[in-house]
Amino acid sequence: MNEEKEGQQSGVSRRNFLRGSIVTVAAAVPALTLMEKAEAASRAKQQAPASAPKPAAAPAPAAKPAKSLLVFRKNCTGCHSCEYACSLYHEGVVYPAAARVHVRRVKGIVDVVSICWHCTDAPCVEACPITPKKAIYKDKETNVIKYLDEKLCLGIKCNKCVEACPPQYLRIHPKTGKPLFCDLCGGDPRCVKACNRQARETGEVLRCDTIVGGVHRSFRDVTPDDAVEGLLKNLYYPNADGGRR
Amino acid sequence: MAHKGGNFGKILDIDLSSGKVSTKTFDEALARKFIGGTGLATYYLYTEVPKGTDPMSPANLLIFASGPLCGTECPGNRLSVNFKSPISGGLGNAYVGGGVSSEMKFAGWDMVIIRGKAPKLSYISVHDDKVEIRDASALAGKDTYETEEMIKEEIKDPDAKCLVIGPAGENLVPLACIISERFKAAARLGSGAVMGSKNLKGFAVRGTGFVPVAQPEAFHAAADDALAQNAANDRAPGFRQFGTAISLDQNGWYADTLATRNYQTGYYPDVANMGSEEAARTFWQKHAACPGCQIHCMKFGVLRGVEKFEGLVAEGPEYESGVMEGSNIGMSALEESMPLIELCDALGIDNVGSGNAVSFTMELVQRGILKADDLDGIDAQFGNFEAAYKLFEAIAYKKGKAGALLGKGTWAMAQEIGGDAPKYMCAARKQGIAAWDPRTSRGMLPTYALGPRGGVHTDGASAKGIADRVVSSSCCLCYFIHGTWGAKTNSNIMAMLNTLCGYTINDAEYETLGKRIITLQRAYSHREAGDNRQSDMPFARVYEPMPEGPKAGAKWTPEEVKKLQDDYYAYFGWDDNGVPTEACLKKLGLDFCLDSIKG
Numbered sequence: 017m018n019e020e021k022e023g024q025q026s027g028v029s030r031r032n033f034l035r036g037s038i039v040t041v042a043a044a045v046p047a048l049t050l051m052e053k054a055e056a057a058s059r060a061k062q063q064a065p066a067s068a069p070k071p072a073a074a075p076a077p078a079a080k081p082a083k084s085l086l087v088f089r090k091n092c093t094g095c096h097s098c099e100y101a102c103s104l105y106h107e108g109v110v111y112p113a114a115a116r117v118h119v120r121r122v123k124g125i126v127d128v129v130s131i132c133w134h135c136t137d138a139p140c141v142e143a144c145p146i147t148p149k150k151a152i153y154k155d156k157e158t159n160v161i162k163y164l165d166e167k168l169c170l171g172i173k174c175n176k177c178v179e180a181c182p183p184q185y186l187r188i189h190p191k192t193g194k195p196l197f198c199d200l201c202g203g204d205p206r207c208v209k210a211c212n213r214q215a216r217e218t219g220e221v222l223r224c225d226t227i228v229g230g231v232h233r234s235f236r237d238v239t240p241d242d243a244v245e246g247l248l249k250n251l252y253y254p255n256a257d258g259g260r261r
Numbered sequence: 262m263a264h265k266g267g268n269f270g271k272i273l274d275i276d277l278s279s280g281k282v283s284t285k286t287f288d289e290a291l292a293r294k295f296i297g298g299t300g301l302a303t304y305y306l307y308t309e310v311p312k313g314t315d316p317m318s319p320a321n322l323l324i325f326a327s328g329p330l331c332g333t334e335c336p337g338n339r340l341s342v343n344f345k346s347p348i349s350g351g352l353g354n355a356y357v358g359g360g361v362s363s364e365m366k367f368a369g370w371d372m373v374i375i376r377g378k379a380p381k382l383s384y385i386s387v388h389d390d391k392v393e394i395r396d397a398s399a400l401a402g403k404d405t406y407e408t409e410e411m412i413k414e415e416i417k418d419p420d421a422k423c424l425v426i427g428p429a430g431e432n433l434v435p436l437a438c439i440i441s442e443r444f445k446a447a448a449r450l451g452s453g454a455v456m457g458s459k460n461l462k463g464f465a466v467r468g469t470g471f472v473p474v475a476q477p478e479a480f481h482a483a484a485d486d487a488l489a490q491n492a493a494n495d496r497a498p499g500f501r502q503f504g505t506a507i508s509l510d511q512n513g514w515y516a517d518t519l520a521t522r523n524y525q526t527g528y529y530p531d532v533a534n535m536g537s538e539e540a541a542r543t544f545w546q547k548h549a550a551c552p553g554c555q556i557h558c559m560k561f562g563v564l565r566g567v568e569k570f571e572g573l574v575a576e577g578p579e580y581e582s583g584v585m586e587g588s589n590i591g592m593s594a595l596e597e598s599m600p601l602i603e604l605c606d607a608l609g610i611d612n613v614g615s616g617n618a619v620s621f622t623m624e625l626v627q628r629g630i631l632k633a634d635d636l637d638g639i640d641a642q643f644g645n646f647e648a649a650y651k652l653f654e655a656i657a658y659k660k661g662k663a664g665a666l667l668g669k670g671t672w673a674m675a676q677e678i679g680g681d682a683p684k685y686m687c688a689a690r691k692q693g694i695a696a697w698d699p700r701t702s703r704g705m706l707p708t709y710a711l712g713p714r715g716g717v718h719t720d721g722a723s724a725k726g727i728a729d730r731v732v733s734s735s736c737c738l739c740y741f742i743h744g745t746w747g748a749k750t751n752s753n754i755m756a757m758l759n760t761l762c763g764y765t766i767n768d769a770e771y772e773t774l775g776k777r778i779i780t781l782q783r784a785y786s787h788r789e790a791g792d793n794r795q796s797d798m799p800f801a802r803v804y805e806p807m808p809e810g811p812k813a814g815a816k817w818t819p820e821e822v823k824k825l826q827d828d829y830y831a832y833f834g835w836d837d838n839g840v841p842t843e844a845c846l847k848k849l850g851l852d853f854c855l856d857s858i859k860g
Contacts, residue, residue, distance in 0.1 A: 113469035124409070223506065
């Protein structure tokens with residue numbers, strides 16, 4: 017159901033498209049082949065051996081900075097491990113339809129990751145029509161969207177937060193009918209852990225880090241359709257639509 | 262008995278003739294006896310398809326079987342496709358990776374049985390328990406890529422996973438295959454032709470559920486351990502970096518087993534121009550994985566700077582496709598092999614089978630047995646790219662004399678041409694073999710000649726290997742992941758299966774399972790195609806010495822082959838002719854198969 021919504025909203029403006037290309041280009045220069053990328057990655061490893069997974073579980077200082085998720089879409093192999101790990105943590109089973117991170121393979125050749133960017137202005141909270149108190153709020157300390165009271169949420173009948181989400185990230189839980197918000201697994205996101213284990217040869221895809229001032233709009237406002245367009249142009253030039261030749 | 266986990270016990274039964282959709286159930290006892298996937302599907306194939314059924318008739322079944330371990334965090338999922346084969350006349354069984362098997366489990370189905378024949382071209386859409394048979398007349402003649410995109414658009418679900426056929430399947434070419442996610446194929450033994458004979462253009466599935474687990478904590482620990490072993494294995498980085506194509510360079514140079522010019526030699530230094538390193542330097546753009554798998558063995562790339570194929574997006578080369586559309590037909594560059602590989606995927610023909618048929622044709626031309634006139638004027642010389650391209654197209658569209666001849670597959674071609682032709686045929690059990698030369702890859706002879714399907718390179722390298730592999734295939738695991746588990750493969754599968762389904766399978770039962778499923782498959786192919794010691798004989802070329810390369814002179818002797826067969830039959834308890842005995846069938850609980858050995 018949610019997919020239909022996304023399809024309807026896919027009017028791609030030129031501005032949006034440019035934003036799309038920024039995010040995807042950020043990962044690597046277009047002309048690089050896999051071999052060169054691998055070399056670059058090994059060079060980077062040699063230079064910075066300490067860039068291993070962040071010690072997320074280590075005791076942090078009192079005023080710990082709020083974290084966000086980041087994605088480098090170009091490196092994604094579409095293995096869905098993030099979805100699996102996410103649903104395992106939150107639902108106790110592998111249950112991708114109820115995961116808080118989504119991967120979609122488009123045209124058989126690009127993989128698009130959708131994450132919550134944990135935006136500072138939180139348009140989803142803004143859009144929540146419940147009064148006097150909104151059903152969701154942004155937790156200043158952990159940077160995630162939380163339910164004030166899940167019973168207040170009207171779920172799929174209302175759908176306002178889903179429609180308001182700029183990167184069209186939000187999805188509805190197939191059983192409860194309520195939107196699924198990424199809670200960063202309490203500061204140690206399982207999707208990032210799973211991704212780091214899976215995608216070692218391809219370079220980093222997911223990262224959990226502090227972004228000073230919050231994520232920039234040019235990253236956040238990229239819809240999956242924009243991202244597909246950017247990735248196709250970027251990876252498969254001159255066949256920019258990725259179709260058959 | 263209710264299922265504790267892993268399986269739902271639910272089979273979606275679709276009769277295309279009447280449009281009737283029903284649900285079948287199976288209990289835990291049956292699931293444990295045949296595990297699921299290939300094992301259980303062969304059971305239904307045996308019991309529900311009457312003896313002597315024409316493979317292309319509505320009475321044949323097309324079974325899409327997912328296994329118990331699919332849709333969980335266990336890595337390496339595949340879908341098992343089962344049918345009676347139009348190529349061998351016996352067991353039809355092919356596997357395809359990608360998300361479709363786990364998606365079927367998320368939709369709440371262990372298996373989909375398709376029977377009958379739709380009155381007009383149709384496709385099936387499954388969304389959880391909502392099943393629709395829809396008109397596909399707009400998809401007629403479309404290639405596999407377009408078909409998949411159009412189906413996803415029509416059902417408004419970009420996350421749906423599809424199985425489709427291309428023009429070849431619609432044209433009922435025996436070499437046709439089923440394609441999923443644009444580049445993945447359930448290729449062998451004519452799956453696409455059977456799907457085409459049912460007037461079924463596509464099958465789309467989407468699920469929003471999950472697979473129940475009997476002992477969640479123990480299962481997650483077992484799966485995590487399996488994943489960790491995979492991550493720590495020192496072979497894994499090579500697989501990840503280069504996929505199966507890593508074998509192209511290895512085999513062409515020092516393993517001397519890269520099938521070249523219809524298996525005339527295994528030594529082919531030119532592979533440097535079309536192997537994995539060259540592809541990584543100039544072609545590949547992106548790694549891709551199947552759901553849950555750490556080994557992203559698929560590589561997508563784009564051709565640049567090639568006049569005719571500028572911007573061609575393709576997946577590969579993999580080992581098999583890189584050989585069958587490469588060295589085996591004399592190609593010597595990526596610019597030549599990649600368009601052929603892409604063509605096979607798009608038109609929906611078996612990469613290996615059709616590659617084998619084309620290379621066989623080229624050798625017959627080389628030997629002067631076939632003339633250009635027999636092939637509609639196509640000059641089928643080794644290394645002639647234009648001719649190869651035309652031949653592959655002719656196969657898919659059943660075009661002219663060439664299409665009619667090659668489309669049948671290597672073995673049927675040799676029978677039709679007769680004379681000296683069978684001497685140059687490289688086929689086992691009526692199916693063209695895959696890309697490893699069995700003279701130097703000794704373990705390939707058992708899988709080609711003795712394995713349950715014949716001509717297939719993935720069925721295991723010894724009697725025990727074949728029995729173990731079929732259990733894994735019945736769990737619907739990808740065998741590529743075994744390479745990183747090594748000797749721990751069986752214990753890993755057992756640990757996951759037991760905790761997932763609540764079984765208590767031990768080593769002895771695991772061994773029995775393998776023997777039972779292989780014997781069931783053998784009983785089936787004996788009943789339908791009369792498989793016995795004679796049909797298990799390999800082709801003539803394995804007795805000729807390897808002409809060049811580091812392993813020059815390697816060959817099989819008839820005594821060695823006989824010993825291989827004796828050992829194989831003895832392991833499973835079959836008689837001297839390679840037919841299961843009554844005692845063996847009874848011991849394995851296959852009493853319903855007794856009719857297969859009674860004439």
